[in-house]
Amino acid sequence: MKLVSLNIQYGFGADGRYDLSRAARAVAQADIIALQEVERNWERTGFDDQPAILQELLPEHHGVFGPAFDMDASSRVAGGPIINRRRQFGTMVLSRWPILWSRLYCLPMRKVLYPLNTQNAALECMIRTPLGPIRVWSIHLSHIGVEERLEQIAFLKDLHRRAAKQGGPWSGVDDEPHRNWTAGEAEPEAPLSAIWMGDFNSEPGSAEHQAIIGSNPYHPSALYADGFVDAAEIAPPVQDYSHVRQIKGTAQQRRLDYCFVGAPLAGHIRSHHISVDELASDHFPVWTSFDPVAQPRR
Numbered sequence: 315m316k317l318v319s320l321n322i323q324y325g326f327g328a329d330g331r332y333d334l335s336r337a338a339r340a341v342a343q344a345d346i347i348a349l350q351e352v353e354r355n356w357e358r359t360g361f362d363d364q365p366a367i368l369q370e371l372l373p374e375h376h377g378v379f380g381p382a383f384d385m386d387a388s389s390r391v392a393g394g395p396i397i398n399r400r401r402q403f404g405t406m407v408l409s410r411w412p413i414l415w416s417r418l419y420c421l422p423m424r425k426v427l428y429p430l431n432t433q434n435a436a437l438e439c440m441i442r443t444p445l446g447p448i449r450v451w452s453i454h455l456s457h458i459g460v461e462e463r464l465e466q467i468a469f470l471k472d473l474h475r476r477a478a479k480q481g482g483p484w485s486g487v488d489d490e491p492h493r494n495w496t497a498g499e500a501e502p503e504a505p506l507s508a509i510w511m512g513d514f515n516s517e518p519g520s521a522e523h524q525a526i527i528g529s530n531p532y533h534p535s536a537l538y539a540d541g542f543v544d545a546a547e548i549a550p551p552v553q554d555y556s557h558v559r560q561i562k563g564t565a566q567q568r569r570l571d572y573c574f575v576g577a578p579l580a581g582h583i584r585s586h587h588i589s590v591d592e593l594a595s596d597h598f599p600v601w602t603s604f605d606p607v608a609q610p611r612r
Contacts, residue, residue: 315444315604318344319511319571321454321557321597324353324403325364328558328593332359338371340594344601346441347372347408348452348511352379354402355387361399365406375408380418382435382454403432405452405512407439414440415483415502419473421466424458431458436470436512440482440503444606445582447503449477453512455522463515463522470510471526474576475540477504510542510574513597517568518544518554526574542574545602549586556588557597573602581608 318341325334341347352364365379381402389397407413416439423433436453453470456462473480482502488495516522527544530536537543546554546569555567575583582604589599 315346315606316344317346317348317450317509317511317573317602317604318599319348319350319452319513319573320599321350321513321571321595322352323595323597324351324356324359325362326595328596333594334359334362334364334367335371337594338368340589340592340599341408342372345410346443346450347375347406348450349406349408350452350454350513352404352406354379354381355399356401356403361387368406368408372408375410376413377406377408378413378416378437378439379406380404380416380435380437380452382420383433404435405437405454407437407450407452409439409441409450411441411443414442416440417483419469421455422462422469423456424462424465426458429458431456431462434466438473440505442503445579445604446507447505448579449505449508451508451510451512453510453514455512455514455516457515460516460521464525467522467525474506474508477506477508480504506540506576507578508542508576509579511572511600511602513571515570517570518546537577537580539577541577543577543580543583545573545575545583545586548575548580548583549602551587553588553590555590555598556600559596571597571600573600575602579604581610582606 322337325332354363355361369377381404385401387399387401419436421434434454439450482504556569556571559566584605585603587601
């Protein structure tokens with residue numbers, strides 16, 4: 315099973331050229347794809363409906379789009395009806411297997427005076443994979459500051475630990491079968507097994523990174539039953555950066571994009587690599603492969 319995460323920078327590549335098909339080609343070989351910075355009806359991208367275009371470009375995948383924010387972009391031709399459009403920006407998950415249910419969470423946000431801050435979101439998708447049912451997340455944390463990201467991580471960890479108690483989109487017995495709420499389906503699964511992928515806007519060893527994987531000086535390989543491991547620490551990639559930014563004429567290489575794997579799945583990690591030759595975005599695709607048979611951790 316092969317997963318990939320990519321912040322597509324709304325289709326603009328490292329060369330500044332807008333080409334959504336290039337981003338789709340960069341991730342097409344994955345079984346499950348987590349995308350960030352996907353948008354709809356923005357002037358800068360020709361008012362494209364990017365979720366619909368990506369779905370067409372990746373016809374072997376099921377897809378769900380989650381807008382972090384939604385703004386009015388409607389118009390009216392003189393004397394004609396209102397053309398209702400919404401300007402949206404968010405995250406997306408695509409999967410070769412059906413996405414049985416999804417939920418979108420707006421992450422905690424701080425109002426700032428400078429610079430621009432925007433709403434971020436996490437999209438949760440339940441997928442039955444060859445490794446069993448997994449809640450796969452596409453996550454985009456704030457770029458503003460450590461404090462805001464730590465609040466967002468605490469929010470996500472709380473959601474994760476409440477997964478079994480909260481359940482899926484609905485639970486219990488349908489007491490109004492004539493209204494067909496459940497469509498005859500069994501109660502949706504909400505397993506503890508989860509994978510967080512996305513742009514976490516923080517580097518290895520940071521307070522945010524440690525908040526996710528823990529800091530255990532006496533047992534550095536400790537993994538709690540409801541915790542996460544950084545796939546790059548199980549299978550270190552050749553290139554340890556996922557984003558390049560020009561600052562005062564100097565290219566800075568940073569690892570901001572991750573695949574955090576929940577404890578029940580950590581032993582299945584086979585390989586992890588970052589495609590640093592890909593020009594589809596200012597971020598690089600982050601790939602993680604899983605074996606059907608788990609290997610013991612050492």
